[in-house]
Amino acid sequence: MKKPTSELISVSYAHPAQKQAAQTFANAHELNCQLLHKAQTELTLNFTEMQIELIDLSNKMNLTVDFIGGSLGHRKKYGGGKGQTIAKAIGIKQGKPIPSVLDATAGLGKDAYVFACLGCSVTLVERSPIVAALVKDAIDRASLNIEFTDILNNGFSLHNTDALKFIQSIDDTEKPDVIYLDPMYPEKKKSASVKKNMQMLQKLLGHDLDTDDVLKAALEKAVKRIVVKRPKGAPVLSINKAPTLNYESKGTRYDVYII
Numbered sequence: 121m122k123k124p125t126s127e128l129i130s131v132s133y134a135h136p137a138q139k140q141a142a143q144t145f146a147n148a149h150e151l152n153c154q155l156l157h158k159a160q161t162e163l164t165l166n167f168t169e170m171q172i173e174l175i176d177l178s179n180k181m182n183l184t185v186d187f188i189g190g191s192l193g194h195r196k197k198y199g200g201g202k203g204q205t206i207a208k209a210i211g212i213k214q215g216k217p218i219p220s221v222l223d224a225t226a227g228l229g230k231d232a233y234v235f236a237c238l239g240c241s242v243t244l245v246e247r248s249p250i251v252a253a254l255v256k257d258a259i260d261r262a263s264l265n266i267e268f269t270d271i272l273n274n275g276f277s278l279h280n281t282d283a284l285k286f287i288q289s290i291d292d293t294e295k296p297d298v299i300y301l302d303p304m305y306p307e308k309k310k311s312a313s314v315k316k317n318m319q320m321l322q323k324l325l326g327h328d329l330d331t332d333d334v335l336k337a338a339l340e341k342a343v344k345r346i347v348v349k350r351p352k353g354a355p356v357l358s359i360n361k362a363p364t365l366n367y368e369s370k371g372t373r374y375d376v377y378i379i
């Protein structure tokens with residue numbers, strides 16, 4: 121895990137009114153905290169009156185998570201549905217019960233939100249406190265909106281912890297139907313296909329090189345299905361078991377392990 125380092129990232133606030141919240145977060149994670157215009161680090165987690173945002177000060181990009189507006193809200197209204205490859209990958213089928221999903225590498229919660237829009241109860245696990253803060257802030261804001269009520273009622277809960285620990289501690293009576301893994305994959309440097317948000321996350325998190333262990337733990341838990349998202353052409357995770365099947369969509373492959 122790449123722990124946030126005070127050389128790379130600090131915490132900031134737009135106005136003194138947000139100072140206390142920003143300072144509390146900074147203290148908990150041993151990061152420096154200051155007004156935004158005084159930030160010296162390349163990245164800053166900035167607290168504003170409206171939201172929490174990750175800003176890349178080196179190229180003036182910022183990243184927030186929004187489950188109501190933006191591209192995710194658009195996808196909920198106009199895209200998606202049970203025909204999506206990702207829906208097939210987690211085993212959604214007409215006439216079958218909707219599975220519960222543990223998204224063990226939740227990141228910015230985009231895939232988790234797609235599962236929730238399909239009616240799944242979703243548990244999100246994210247180990248980076250910075251990324252988890254962005255997602256928690258988005259959940260808190262969305263919770264004020266009536267459009268999010270069904271998602272909350274079905275279950276959409278976030279845990280800022282490591283997936284390996286979380287999976288190992290799942291009680292037999294609380295097993296999810298599906299465990300979903302989407303680790304950071306080493307992309308070619310400056311590849312145009314790496315979206316700007318992903319570039320910021322790569323700067324913050326590096327690559328996830330320990331997902332084999334998480335997959336092994338998931339297989340040992342014997343949930344019904346495990347799905348690993350990979351870029352098309354990437355090798356399967358190196359464990360002693362081949363995927364049962366896979367689904368491909370543009371640029372992405374879902375390796376499915378059925379137990």
Ligand SMILES: C[S@@+](CC[C@H](N)C(=O)[O-])C[C@H]1O[C@@H](n2cnc3c(N)ncnc32)[C@H](O)[C@@H]1O
Binds near residue numbers: 229231246282302
């Ligand atoms: C590629 S991103 C996931 C993107 C996500 N599927 C989405 O739709 O936004 C991978 C995320 O998994 C997290 N991660 C990787 N390994 C993890 C682990 N063992 N436990 C918890 N989180 C993990 C990383 O911190 C990163 O935020």
